[in-house]
Amino acid sequence: MNDCYYCDERAAIFKALGNSVRLMILSEIAKGNSSLCELVDIIKRDKSTISRHLKILREMNLIEIKSSSNRVEYAISMDCIGNYFLCANDVMDRRIDMKIKLNDIIKKEAKMAEKLPEKFAKWHGIDRTKIPWYPVVDVDKCIGCKLCFVSCGRGVYDFDMEENKAVVAHKYQCLVGCSTCATICPVGAISFPERSMIQKVEKEEKVLVRIQEKAKKKKAEIDMEKVRKEAMDKLSKTKTSVKYEVVGHVFESALMKSIRDAIKDCKVDLVDISVESPSLKGCWDQKAPSLTKFTVVSTEMEDISQCIEKIDKIIKKAGMVLISKE
Ligand code: SF4
Ligand code: SF4
Numbered sequence: 526m527n528d529c530y531y532c533d534e535r536a537a538i539f540k541a542l543g544n545s546v547r548l549m550i551l552s553e554i555a556k557g558n559s560s561l562c563e564l565v566d567i568i569k570r571d572k573s574t575i576s577r578h579l580k581i582l583r584e585m586n587l588i589e590i591k592s593s594s595n596r597v598e599y600a601i602s603m604d605c606i607g608n609y610f611l612c613a614n615d616v617m618d619r620r621i622d623m624k625i626k627l628n629d630i631i632k633k634e635a636k637m638a639e640k641l642p643e644k645f646a647k648w649h650g651i652d653r654t655k656i657p658w659y660p661v662v663d664v665d666k667c668i669g670c671k672l673c674f675v676s677c678g679r680g681v682y683d684f685d686m687e688e689n690k691a692v693v694a695h696k697y698q699c700l701v702g703c704s705t706c707a708t709i710c711p712v713g714a715i716s717f718p719e720r721s722m723i724q725k726v727e728k729e730e731k732v733l734v735r736i737q738e739k740a741k742k743k744k745a746e747i748d749m750e751k752v753r754k755e756a757m758d759k760l761s762k763t764k765t766s767v768k769y770e771v772v773g774h775v776f777e778s779a780l781m782k783s784i785r786d787a788i789k790d791c792k793v794d795l796v797d798i799s800v801e802s803p804s805l806k807g808c809w810d811q812k813a814p815s816l817t818k819f820t821v822v823s824t825e826m827e828d829i830s831q832c833i834e835k836i837d838k839i840i841k842k843a844g845m846v847l848i849s850k851e
Contacts, residue, residue: 676706681696791832
């Protein structure tokens with residue numbers, strides 16, 4: 526005797542039980558309808574059919590012949606056979622439960638599909654759920670690398686950690702025409718419908734007409750952005766104030782006077798002027814080099830580049846050293 530022996534034996538018993546007519550026969554015998562005639566009458570099968578099934582049940586010792594005065598009657602051979610029915614009922618209940626749960630999931634998914642986030646709800650004005658463009662994962666091929674799950678930027682995928690498989694959780698969030706995930710899947714587990722399906726939708730829904738207005742708007746936005754960028758560039762190159770730091774004989778060269786004379790016609794002003802002598806001696810001896818700081822500012826918030834050019838020349842001519850200019 527070994528496990529296999531039991532399995533074969535059990536399989537033979539379940540095979541005998543695995544027939545709806547034989548189950549009906551067992552059920553009727555258990556109720557007390559135990560003769561061939563009664564069974565034929567109730568189960569509505571001909572005599573030979575019922576006899577054949579009775580023979581199979583007898584061979585498996587599921588029923589036995591009961592002695593009776595002048596007719597053949599059958600009886601369930603062991604009470605425990607009734608448990609088979611109870612067990613089958615439990616399994617049935619469970620299956621029904623699972624079916625209900627499955628239906629709930631399907632309904633939930635359908636609801637979720639209906640409640641597409643606003644930004645995914647339409648494709649060029651067409652209800653997105655009317656366009657069957659979305660990925661399908663072949664779970665037998667999927668190796669669970671998660672590349673599609675991580676790469677899709679529209680939240681189409683979820684990932685089943687227990688099964689180690691990618692799951693298409695929000696199919697209508699897929700961008701119509703995109704097939705990136707199928708391209709990058711290392712084992713070709715993702716498929717999409719034929720592209721001709723999209724072309725058909727484009728034709729039927731007059732997508733090319735619909736998008737003209739959008740295209741016009743987009744072009745205007747691009748042009749506007751270009752103009753804005755150019756204006757910003759120009760503005761960034763425009764100088765309205767420049768701060769100088771120079772070292773040299775500021776008094777001897779009469780630098781500040783020369784600058785003032787040169788800019789008298791420009792719309793600028795000199796502000797924050799300071800002269801720093803490096804030593805006490807320098808304070809008394811005006812021939813010592815000093816650090817001179819001043820800022821040239823536009824009085825009209827205009828570009829002062831031309832004025833700055835003049836000042837640069839004067840600084841150079843005066844023999845001053847330009848330390849910084851910003
Ligand atoms: S990219 Fe392909 S293999 Fe990787 S998880 Fe997605 S479907 Fe599976
Ligand atoms: S095709 Fe593009 S948008 Fe659609 S699921 Fe794949 S990566 Fe996401």
